[in-house]
Amino acid sequence: MGGGASRLVDVLVSRGWDDLTVLDISEPALAHAKARLGNRADRVRWIVADLTEWHPDRAYDVWHDRAVFQFLTEPDQRTAYLGALNQALRPGGLAILATFAPDGPEKCSGLPVRRYDAAGLSAQLGAEFRLLRTFREVHQTPGGVAQPFAWCVLERSADKAG
Ligand SMILES: C[S@@+](CC[C@H](N)C(=O)[O-])C[C@H]1O[C@@H](n2cnc3c(N)ncnc32)[C@H](O)[C@@H]1O
Numbered sequence: 001m002g003g004g005a006s007r008l009v010d011v012l013v014s015r016g017w018d019d020l021t022v023l024d025i026s027e028p029a030l031a032h033a034k035a036r037l038g039n040r041a042d043r044v045r046w047i048v049a050d051l052t053e054w055h056p057d058r059a060y061d062v063w064h065d066r067a068v069f070q071f072l073t074e075p076d077q078r079t080a081y082l083g084a085l086n087q088a089l090r091p092g093g094l095a096i097l098a099t100f101a102p103d104g105p106e107k108c109s110g111l112p113v114r115r116y117d118a119a120g121l122s123a124q125l126g127a128e129f130r131l132l133r134t135f136r137e138v139h140q141t142p143g144g145v146a147q148p149f150a151w152c153v154l155e156r157s158a159d160k161a162g
Helices: 008-015 029-041 073-087 116-127
Strands: 020-024 044-048 060-066 089-100 129-142 146-156
Touching: 008 020, 008 029, 020 029, 029 044, 060 073, 073 089, 073 116, 089 116, 089 129, 116 129, 116 146
Parallel strands: 020 044, 060 089
Antiparallel strands: 089 146, 129 146
16 A cells, blocks of 8 residues: 555565555556566556545455555544555455654655554554554665654454454
């Protein structure tokens, strides 16, 4: 989710994963990733959409978001995001999320962000999700700026009742 031009999809394709979807609001970012993958881009479903307005047409095993949820500064945006997540992720599926940590930058790409620690990020997903793992990563941007991230891995209850 919000994969943009990131190389995660390249790694997953090269490791043999074959049911991959990359969604991003930016068509140019996805075009960049597709061009980089060349004919391997056909192994991926590419969706240009605003995540807060997206209605998934199928269920997924894993939801991965690095540095998108943090842009949702308004409660209704976060509600819409969580609605999409809950529609898209099958019961028993995994949600992997990362945002800037509390000591991370206050802005990303010039836009304000909400920063979370792992407990706060995990709490956003609600009681239906069980926190499996958290970790902190200090990402170095190509420009040499340190960006501390809080990561969470959560499992959605396999039981619809939670
Ligand atoms: C900071 S970049 C992170 C890109 C990638 N996930 C990574 O970690 O390298 C944020 C990405 O989220 C996308 N994005 C921001 N708001 C979005 C939204 N509402 N719906 C879908 N994508 C969004 C941007 O276009 C951009 O590609």
